[in-house]
Amino acid sequence: MAPAEDNVVVPHKKLEKLLSMKGGKGEASYVNNSQAQAQHARSMLHLLKDTLDVVQLNSPETPFAVADLGCSCGSNTLFIVDVIIKHMIKRYEALGYDEPPEFSAFFSDLPSNDFNTLFQLLPPYGGSMEECLASDSHRSYFAAGVPGSFYRRLFPARSVDFFYSAFSLHWLSQVPDGVVDNRSAAYNKGRIFIHGANEITADAYRKQFQTDLAGFLRSRSVEMKRGGSMFLACLGKTSLDPTDQGGAGLLFGADFQDAWDDLVREGLITSEKRDKFNIPVYAPSLQDFKEVVEADGSFVINKLEVFKGGSPLVVNHPDDAAEVGRALANSCRSISGVLVDAHLGDHLSEELFSRVQRRATSHAKDILEHLQFFHIIASLSLAI
Numbered sequence: 001m002a003p004a005e006d007n008v009v010v011p012h013k014k015l016e017k018l019l020s021m022k023g024g025k026g027e028a029s030y031v032n033n034s035q036a037q038a039q040h041a042r043s044m045l046h047l048l049k050d051t052l053d054v055v056q057l058n059s060p061e062t063p064f065a066v067a068d069l070g071c072s073c074g075s076n077t078l079f080i081v082d083v084i085i086k087h088m089i090k091r092y093e094a095l096g097y098d099e100p101p102e103f104s105a106f107f108s109d110l111p112s113n114d115f116n117t118l119f120q121l122l123p124p125y126g127g128s129m130e131e132c133l134a135s136d137s138h139r140s141y142f143a144a145g146v147p148g149s150f151y152r153r154l155f156p157a158r159s160v161d162f163f164y165s166a167f168s169l170h171w172l173s174q175v176p177d178g179v180v181d182n183r184s185a186a187y188n189k190g191r192i193f194i195h196g197a198n199e200i201t202a203d204a205y206r207k208q209f210q211t212d213l214a215g216f217l218r219s220r221s222v223e224m225k226r227g228g229s230m231f232l233a234c235l236g237k238t239s240l241d242p243t244d245q246g247g248a249g250l251l252f253g254a255d256f257q258d259a260w261d262d263l264v265r266e267g268l269i270t271s272e273k274r275d276k277f278n279i280p281v282y283a284p285s286l287q288d289f290k291e292v293v294e295a296d297g298s299f300v301i302n303k304l305e306v307f308k309g310g311s312p313l314v315v316n317h318p319d320d321a322a323e324v325g326r327a328l329a330n331s332c333r334s335i336s337g338v339l340v341d342a343h344l345g346d347h348l349s350e351e352l353f354s355r356v357q358r359r360a361t362s363h364a365k366d367i368l369e370h371l372q373f374f375h376i377i378a379s380l381s382l383a384i
């Protein structure tokens with residue numbers, strides 16, 4: 001019999017007050033488990049630079065503003081902002097300007113994001129105290145944090161030249177209505193993710209994604225300066241099957257799902273407790289994304305494509321099953337651990353992820369072979 005459940009249950013509509021990647025610098029933190037995202041972002045740099053090349057340049061007297069939406073708390077966002085600003089400086093230099101404009105970089109994420117860890121990584125502060133004191137490095141921009149949901153307004157009208165958002169737009173603003181309601185046809189009974197769920201459940205997720213993306217585009221269309229552009233990347237899928245979530249399905253719908261079932265089978269939680277938890281992620285198809293952009297009408301599509309990102313796991317010894325299992329468990333925990341902790345409590349969360357690791361270790365070779373991510377890449381410019 002499952003124990004009495006007196007831990008915190010988070011109402012799904014309060015998600016934005018809680019959701020964040022796992023902060024700090026521990027083994028399961030996002031800082032230490034975002035190397036794959038860094039590799040994927042680097043593989044897209046040529047597409048990012050193509051988008052930067054269509055941004056309209058103003059005179060150097062006008063400051064240039066960049067915003068990373070969904071920046072999280074690791075060094076990836078700092079690398080990307082540095083790439084963006086250096087590329088724009090080169091564009092100004094190519095036009096013969098002696099001095100580039102002043103640059104502002106806004107790092108935006110939900111209020112629960114670990115901004116402290118992020119700001120400690122900012123040049124010239126990144127590294128140890130001794131390294132900081134000895135360093136002559138500097139950054140070429142003014143930096144500020146902007147807490148809030150990117151599905152709503154975050155900036156004054158016509159204030160940002162370039163928006164960047166990577167690996168964030170697949171996170172929904174909420175678990176769709178009905179998915180955790182046992183009276184609803186969309187009830188995702190027995191599952192904590194939509195991979196392999198029924199079509200009604202998958203459609204609820206698709207509609208939530210499209211509603212959220214519409215809010216995102218509507219907000220950016222007001223905040224972006226005339227002549228501005230943005231580069232977006234989120235998890236995507238190649239299958240037309242609405243219940244197939246591709247790599248995200250393998251990450252959250254296999255060992256992670258089975259570990260939840262283990263807790264139910266062992267009497268540590270009830271099946272109802274499991275069914276009240278759903279990962280608020282949707283990997284869209286190209287058509288899902290395109291429909292929203294075209295319906296909004298505020299942006300010109302420069303490029304919209306599916307891009308193969310590769311594995312979400314980075315391991316030093318691919319033949320070491322234990323390392324692969326640990327990497328998968330830490331990857332899951334770095335992006336969903338905060339939600340799991342809130343739903344199950346720290347002790348049961350630890351039990352869950354230890355089972356994820358054990359299961360992943362048992363078929364490590366299959367994981368490395370089949371766990372691959374695809375991304376939707378969108379290069380958009382404000383329509384004039």
